[in-house]
Amino acid sequence: MQQILILTTMVGIDNVELQQVIVHKVGNPTRGESLKLSKNKLTLNDDIVNKIFVKYLLNGFNENDLYHFTHLSDLGMNEVYNYVQQCFKSDSVFEANSALMAQFLYSKSTHVKVKEGEMYVVKFDKVPFEGDFIEAFGIFKNESKETYLRVMEHGQTFEIIGEDGINLSKIDKGCLVFNKNGAEGYYCCIIDNGNKNNDTAYWVKDFLGVEPVANEYHFTNEYLQVVKQFATQEMPEHFEVTKGQQIDLMQRGLDYFKENEEFVLDDFTEQVIQYPEMIEQFAAFKDNYAQSKNIEMENEFGIDLSAVKKQSKSFKSVLKLDKNFHIYIHGRRDLLERGYDEETGKFFYKIYFEEES
Incomplete structure (x- = not known):
């Protein structure tokens, strides 16, 4: 909804x-x-x-x-x-x-x-x-x-x-x-x-x-902080991921909070984090985050949209390629393919789409 x-x-x-x-x-x-x-x-x-x-x-x-x-x-x-x-x-x-x-x-x-x-x-x-x-x-x-x-x-x-x-x-x-x-x-x-x-x-x-x-605004705000920090700091340390994959996870996390009225941790990790080994790492990161800030983080709560609005401003959705190109990622990460060209010695992205405007 x-x-x-x-x-x-x-x-x-x-x-x-x-x-x-x-x-x-x-x-x-x-x-x-x-x-x-x-x-x-x-x-x-x-x-x-x-x-x-x-x-x-x-x-x-x-x-x-x-x-x-x-x-x-x-x-x-x-x-x-x-x-x-x-x-x-x-x-x-x-x-x-x-x-x-x-x-x-x-x-x-x-x-x-x-x-x-x-x-x-x-x-x-x-x-x-x-x-x-x-x-x-x-x-x-x-x-x-x-x-x-x-x-x-x-x-x-x-x-x-x-x-x-x-x-x-x-x-x-x-x-x-x-x-x-x-x-x-x-x-x-x-x-x-x-x-x-x-x-x-x-x-x-x-x-x-x-x-x-400790209310719904607080829980929503802190979980979005965890998603952003997990994608930008924790994922590159433990998994081989591209910048595009990091942005994609942040966007899926933000979309979950925009499109649902209730947060349920198991549903969230299944839809957003997806991979079992990454879900386990996310759980550990969340617990360490809560302990370091001495805060509570409930596993189920009503989502506060004012907190979503505040946090969404800081969620990066732009993939910067050198100084030449910017790719705005708003969803469907599966339509973006990354590769390496042996002749030029440069990386590339292949984008699949149906219409242009």
């Missing part, structure tokens, strides 16, 4: 209210950068600016990708969880607790790649979540600056000057905490742009101390 992919970004934020906002500046202590704490909250008198600011902070969140605060021994020992919980209970502690959060983030910002930036601490109301509009708490950090041109009138002439400002297209790092399920660590959404290679874990692990909620 073919399903329709859905959008994942947060919708319905037009009526979100800003209750309290404060800005601190957090540097990297290993570079001698300082922590500058604001003494006062922002004034929120301009409705147009407020709406732009809300969209800037919230537009990048995927409300299907949920996390929760955790701690190895006791949830109550998670610093950020404690500060947020107190702010939900009382507005009077907002400024003091925002300063404590900034100090805690400063202590975790020691990695060489952590940049100085503004930290926004925000109390929201009427935030959409699970069909309702509820209170939420946000912690954000902007580390990127853009140079903008500004035209200024100078007497009877005009001048153009450059000014550094915020790129409103995305926030660098964010945590939106919904005031729901507090006893279990709340429900949170996370943004961590600029950390594609996982070379800095300070925001998610060291500062926030959050982990994914």
